[in-house]
Amino acid sequence: MKHNTSPVLALATGIHKADAEHLHQALGPTFPLLCTEGSIESINPETLSQVQILLPFIHPTIGPAEMEAMPRLRLIATRSTGYDHIDLQAATQRGILVANVPGYGETAVAEYTFGLLLTVSRKLHLAYRSVQQASEPTRQLQGFDLYGKTLGVIGAGAIGLHVIRIARGFGMQVLAYDVMPNRIFAEVLGFLYVPLDELLASSDVVSLHAPALPSTYHLLNTETFRKMKRGALLINTARGSLVETEALLWALDNGILRGAGLDTLEDEDDLQHLEQALSPARQQSVQHNQALMSHDNVVVTPHMAFNSIEAVHRILNTSAANVLAFLRHQPQNLVTQEKNASI
Structure with a gap:
């Protein structure tokens, strides 16, 4: 952990030592940056009250209470693409930019x-x-070929398109559903855009690459699972909130799904804080996730699909660039409207 008493104090939470050193170099060795492997709660209140730039990861949630503890906060430069862990409305009300x-x-x-x-x-x-x-x-270890199977990609953005490229290399047919289809990409990569119901009914594997939005919350639920091709696989490396966990358990138990590979779960944070008192709804969510992990045909990993050396360096470099651009009064990669947030 490093602490500098310069007037502009930035705080990076949930960051390992090697990544903290890389971030220091990207910002400049004299930049006043405090790094901790812990969360905001691990920082003493006096220091927290001086923080003007926060560089969090996807855990935990940054809401009104956390912002209240940092009255001088002017920029949240999240080290992620997704920003559903940040209360954007609360940030906007306080004049805090989010990049x-x-x-x-x-x-x-x-x-x-x-x-x-x-x-x-x-x-x-x-x-x-x-x-x-x-x-x-x-014989229970016998699997199946991907060659000739149909992959359904929900969310054909940058990641989804790269998944499609790989799938075509495996000899898979590919269907895609996206609210903003790009016909040129479809022609070049050799896949078809189809309605969601058609994708679900025709795909041997469904892979999720959509963002966490109100419109995608529980995109896969009991109703949509009923429409899936029986014996399909589900892969989710996007966001846990896209899948209703109770409905997923139902689909697995009733043979609609042959299996699932999940790098993210609904309410996954709670699995790391079982010692804390949880509401009945969150306790039930934990129980559903534990039930999922007990299935032999389900593989769960701890939200680490991004975690390659190269990708983490790109995250850190872009996060540092976001901070430096903000300090030059030229903020970039904003997901909130600029509103008198300069230091």
Whole structure:
């Protein structure tokens, strides 16, 4: 942890030592930056009251209470593309700008998507367990080829398009659903845009790459799972809120889904804070997630699809550039409207 008493104090939370050192270099070795592997709660209130620039990761939520503890806060430069962990309305009301990292992990997340897909489709996690337990290989470890299968991509943005490129290399047919279809990309990459219902009914694998928005909340629920091709796989490297967990359990238990590869879960933060008192609704969410993880045909990883060396460096470099641009009174990559937020 490093602390500088210069008038402009920036705080980076949830950041490991090596990444903190990289961020220091990107901002300049004399830049007044305080780094902690912990959360905002790990910083003493007096220091927190001096923070003018916050560089959080996706956990935990930055809401009115956290902003109240930082009365001098003028910029939140989140080290992520998604910003659903930040209360934008509260930030706007306080004149706090919010900047994100628009693109950094297209390659990393797309490759990880296929890592999850191959793990579930070829049952690599079960095969590994079998070797560890010195048990004989059985027919239960038999998977299936991706060649010739149909992949349905929900959200054909930068990551989704990279997933499509990889899928075509595997010899898969690809369908895509997006609110803003790009026919040129479809022609060049060789895939089809179709309505969501058609994608669900026709896809052997459905992969989620949509952002967390009110319009995408519980995009996959009991009603939409009923429309899916029986025996399909679900891959989610986007956001947990896209999938209603109780409905996912129902789809798995009733054979609608053959399996799932999940790098993100609904209310995943609560799994790391089981010692805290949770509301009944959040307790139920934790129980649903624990039930998911008990399924042999489900692979869950801790929201790490982005986590390659190259992608993390791009995150840090862009976050530093966002801070420096703000200090030059030329803020960039904003997701909120500029409103007298300069230092």
